[in-house]
Amino acid sequence: MKKKIAIIGSGIAGLTLASLLQTNPNFEFVVYEKEDILNLDEGFGVQLSVNSVSILNKFGFHQLNKNEKYHPSKLDFYSINYNKICDLDLTTFNSESAKYTTLKRSTLVKFLKEKLFSNSIMFGKKINNIKQINGKINISFIDGSSDKIDYLIVSDGVFSSTKSIIEKKVLKPIYSGATAIRAQIKITDISNINSNNISLIMGSDAHLALYPINQKKEFNLVCIIRKKSEGNDSIKTILENTILKENKNLVNLFKGDLKLWPIYTSNKPIKSIYKNVLYIGDAFYTFLPTLAQGASQAIESANEIFELISNNHLEIQSEYFKNRVERTNLINKRSKFNYFGFHISNPLLKILRNKLLKRLVKNKKFIQSYLGKIYK
Numbered sequence: 001m002k003k004k005i006a007i008i009g010s011g012i013a014g015l016t017l018a019s020l021l022q023t024n025p026n027f028e029f030v031v032y033e034k035e036d037i038l039n040l041d042e043g044f045g046v047q048l049s050v051n052s053v054s055i056l057n058k059f060g061f062h063q064l065n066k067n068e069k070y071h072p073s074k075l076d077f078y079s080i081n082y083n084k085i086c087d088l089d090l091t092t093f094n095s096e097s098a099k100y101t102t103l104k105r106s107t108l109v110k111f112l113k114e115k116l117f118s119n120s121i122m123f124g125k126k127i128n129n130i131k132q133i134n135g136k137i138n139i140s141f142i143d144g145s146s147d148k149i150d151y152l153i154v155s156d157g158v159f160s161s162t163k164s165i166i167e168k169k170v171l172k173p174i175y176s177g178a179t180a181i182r183a184q185i186k187i188t189d190i191s192n193i194n195s196n197n198i199s200l201i202m203g204s205d206a207h208l209a210l211y212p213i214n215q216k217k218e219f220n221l222v223c224i225i226r227k228k229s230e231g232n233d234s235i236k237t238i239l240e241n242t243i244l245k246e247n248k249n250l251v252n253l254f255k256g257d258l259k260l261w262p263i264y265t266s267n268k269p270i271k272s273i274y275k276n277v278l279y280i281g282d283a284f285y286t287f288l289p290t291l292a293q294g295a296s297q298a299i300e301s302a303n304e305i306f307e308l309i310s311n312n313h314l315e316i317q318s319e320y321f322k323n324r325v326e327r328t329n330l331i332n333k334r335s336k337f338n339y340f341g342f343h344i345s346n347p348l349l350k351i352l353r354n355k356l357l358k359r360l361v362k363n364k365k366f367i368q369s370y371l372g373k374i375y376k
């Protein structure tokens, strides 16, 4: 008999798992999404390293219109006054079929959605309660409907309220103390940097990442400021009191529509009290955005579940949890180290960091160990 799987949340993790399940006729699945439409976050960008691109290629990502994605070959490091420090060759991680990719988040979500049968996603659905009956999971929704399934996969993002309902305790992410400001920018707004590459501009307690997201050369800008946003501070005030103090020319990058949000990270991953309930993506663990691995890890975790269920593994939950925690710890350590390194404010330490960075990016052994293990 076909195994039935319910996926909660139609973000990158949930839709990746759905796309993978659709390739295997032994499964029946439904994605339950609380919103009434897909969240397409029009315009903002996302970076995908080769580890996730190779998974997406299993169901046709390589066929996505070439104009809608971009393959940067270098990551350029700059100090806040646009002095280039060094660059990292991203092509060393690429394979013949999978390349480091940047694109609009909406392009990725549309690609994932278009792969699915039209009735695969049910909108306006929020879990009210779950019960385990004879090894199956019975889920009931706020609208009064219910479903009986073999596996429940929760991918409802950083603020996962489903997790608290299932585990019957309050589980909340932690505020990191930093704020993200995002913008879409045009090539005409960019000067002093190489617009073909990913640019990482490091200031005191702040950094900016800027990269093309398609062949039209539209750009994504994300600025992470290590400062609590005071309740009423406007985005303009936050920028004026931080990075624009260090380089007023950066103002050219912030002309368009700006979006601000506080950055949250997870406390620690949890294993469900139910053996056939599993968490993936940000609902499993939300990383700091300083290694650009959030989406890639959402995709990887979905693939791990797919492989374990497809292979009828006897201990799916334990095996998944053990491997995912190991991977999460590795990426978390690197993300936190980058967070510290990108935001150094002491002038002497900055000089030291830049000298070290220049040497490290050319050290193949170090790069393979620091990044290669993640972009495997």
Ligand SMILES: Cc1cc2nc3c(=O)[nH]c(=O)nc-3n(C[C@H](O)[C@H](O)[C@H](O)COP(=O)(O)OP(=O)(O)OC[C@H]3O[C@@H](n4cnc5c(N)ncnc54)[C@H](O)[C@@H]3O)c2cc1C
Residues within 6 Å of the ligand: 008, 009, 010, 011, 012, 013, 014, 032, 033, 034, 035, 039, 045, 046, 047, 048, 125, 126, 127, 155, 156, 157, 158, 160, 161, 162, 180, 222, 263, 280, 281, 282, 283, 289, 292, 293, 294, 295, 296, 297, 298
């Ligand atoms: C500033 C910033 C920059 C980033 N940049 C990058 C980057 O360059 N590269 C990268 O890889 N990652 C990046 N990330 C992280 C990345 O966007 C996330 O890690 C990724 O989107 C997680 O996917 P997900 O599917 O787990 O969650 P989400 O994409 O958040 O999807 C969750 C889905 O669940 C739905 N939902 C929520 N609650 C419920 C509920 N109760 N019931 C049903 N449905 C529900 C939501 O509506 C949504 O559709 C960045 C994050 C930040 C904050």
